[in-house]
Amino acid sequence: AQSVSQHNHHVILSEAASLELGCNYSYGGTVNLFWYVQYPGQHLQLLLKYFSGDPLVKGIKGFEAEFIKSKFSFNLRKPSVQWSDTAEYFCAVKGPGYSTLTFGKGTMLLVSP
Amino acid sequence: GAGVSQSPSNKVTEKGKDVELRCDPISGHTALYWYRQSLGQGLEFLIYFQGNSAPDKSGLPSDRFSAERTGGSVSTLTIQRTQQEDSAVYLCASSFRAGREETQYFGPGTRLLVL
Numbered sequence: 001a002q003s004v005s006q007h008n009h010h011v012i013l014s015e016a017a018s019l020e021l022g023c024n025y026s027y028g029g030t031v032n033l034f035w036y037v038q039y040p041g042q043h044l045q046l047l048l049k050y051f052s053g054d055p056l057v058k059g060i061k062g063f064e065a066e067f068i069k070s071k072f073s074f075n076l077r078k079p080s081v082q083w084s085d086t087a088e089y090f091c092a093v094k095g096p097g098y099s100t101l102t103f104g105k106g107t108m109l110l111v112s113p
Numbered sequence: 114g115a116g117v118s119q120s121p122s123n124k125v126t127e128k129g130k131d132v133e134l135r136c137d138p139i140s141g142h143t144a145l146y147w148y149r150q151s152l153g154q155g156l157e158f159l160i161y162f163q164g165n166s167a168p169d170k171s172g173l174p175s176d177r178f179s180a181e182r183t184g185g186s187v188s189t190l191t192i193q194r195t196q197q198e199d200s201a202v203y204l205c206a207s208s209f210r211a212g213r214e215e216t217q218y219f220g221p222g223t224r225l226l227v228l
Contacts, residue, residue, distance in 0.1 A: 043204075046218070100146060100172070
């Protein structure tokens with residue numbers, strides 16, 4: 001079975017700090033990888049996705065993620081966070097043999113102004 | 114265009130009662146998914162529909178849970194004889210077509226509280 005691990009459950013940063021959220025998955029074959037974000041009171045939104053090609057993926061709002069196949073990782077990064085980035089972030093993976101997404105448990109990011 | 118919509122937004126029910134949750138997918142999307150989001154548990158897959166194929170029910174936690182999708186569009190998730198542990202946010206997602214390089218879009222969810 002595929003599984004997804006997000007290393008940090010809670011992260012607290014000051015504005016302008018750099019962000020890196022870890023995500024590792026267990027599936028060994030070809031995967032599709034996603035980061036979703038859930039802002040307070042809002043529904044899940046797609047932040048970025050990786051299907052194939054360039055392993056460095058750029059998403060909305062200045063976020064990017066790097067797929068490192070050898071490490072089974074898909075870490076999310078942002079060079080300088082803003083207060084408005086306060087949200088919960090979910091990593092998700094889908095392997096070709098699976099009909100659905102498997103999500104990590106999420107990382108709650110709090111950015112203080 | 115309109116996104117995935119769900120109703121009701123919130124539902125409070127008493128233990129033992131049945132509830133129905135509704136999902137309207139994005140127009141033209143053939144795949145529809147139900148997930149459950151419990152506090153501290155992340156998102157848990159429940160059931161998935163692709164076109165007219167038989168649904169994948171592998172994520173349903175018990176036989177009290179069922180879902181149907183009428184006309185390949187609207188879906189209803191039914192929980193019979195609700196228990197307190199059913200309290201969660203139930204999310205619906207849809208995609209153009211299930212399979213390789215598929216992106217799922219989520220609705221706002223229904224927050225269910227079982228007293």
